[in-house]
Amino acid sequence: MLDELNILSSLYSNIKYTLLYFFKIFNDSIHGHIEVHPLLVKIIDTLEFQRLRNIKQLGAGYWVYPGASHNRFEHSIGVAYLAGRLIKSLQEKQPELKITDGDKLCVQIAGLCHDLGHGPFSHLFDIMFIPEIRGSVEMFQHMLETNELREDMKVYGLNPDEDLLFITELIQGVNTSDTPWTARGRTEEKSFLYEIVANKRNGIDVDKWDYFARDCHHLGLSNSFDHQRLLKFARVCEVEVGEEKVRRPFICFRDKCDIIK
DSSP states (O other), rough: HHHHHHHHHHHHHHHHHOOOTTEEEEETTTTTTEEEEEEHHHTEEEEEEEEGGBBTTGGGGGGTTTTTOHHHHHHHHHHHHHHHHHHHHHHHHHHGOOOHHHHHHHHHHHHHTTTTTTTTTTTTHHSSSSSHHHHHHHHHHHHHTTHHHHHHHHTTTTOHHHHHHHHHHHOOBBOOSSSSOOOOSSGGGGGGGGGSBBBTTTOOOHHHHHHHHHHHHHHHHOOOOHHHHHHHHHHHHHHHHTTTTTTEEEEEOOOOHHHHH
């Protein structure tokens, strides 16, 4: 009997270990089949994240556009996916940037959790009650504690003390043009990472890429914006900022000079 229990215990441990590294495939209405990292799956399975299924992306808009019944749940998964794609593209094109898998995972977590604080009727709730950004950070911290996700982060190679600060800053947004550099989650050499989820410099970020495509799709409107092109042409370049002319790496896109000439 004891031997059988030991065998069952061993099998359970092996299964549990295997599930820790199990990627899930989601069939998204906009991006098709997308692969989701197991740590993101752990976050998605929490009650705090699942509540986003009941928060309409466009608030009361579906009363006028019946097809616009999509929610913050699917949008958040889409943002995490696009964040991962943009970082992977930069990793492949510019290995000298030394973007780590930990950097990528942190940015994807921020993309996944950037709307956690949304309440009923989305932005109407922000105005009347709790600002969405503050609510998202507080809900993220609550989710970490109630689901003991710090230990899961360690399993996947993250440093909770350092990386949680980074993720929080990503959700809040940091203006990468500010001098001197004030963010503490990552050094100035990786300032471009702060422009992926919530870009406070020029507003071009994957949050907007997803909701442009998703909202137009569900509203039945045409969408001429092509985020695939931006993914192809995105590069990190050093640009001078501030009166001191400090050179700092920003995410840049190819200008269509021939159109404005």
